[in-house]
Amino acid sequence: MTDLPWQGVSRTEIPWFPTIDSEKCAGCGTCYQSCPNGVYSWDEAQNRPVVANPYQCVVLCSSCAKICPTGAINFPSRKDTIELLRALRSRAAAC
Secondary structure, three states: OOOOEEOOEEHHHOOOOOEEOOOOOOOOOHHHHHOOOOOEEEEOOOOEEEEOOHHHOOOOOOHHHHHOOOOOEEOOOHHHHHHHHHHHHHHHHHO
């Protein structure tokens, strides 16, 4: 994993990445196939995706959740994340 900054903030300080509700996941692979950033890997044993590279997720992108046919993919609150980003950017600017 690389820790490239996002708008002056270390990406690892931004908790924006998907989680998968294993009870809802049907193992269709739509998220795995559609993510161009390599966030997911495929667990052959369980026949379902896993979030293998969470910090490769684009901040505030939730495309995979929108296309998941079972609603198994969740993200943190967009509003809370935006507030956190403002605070982190302010802190980074002050340094």
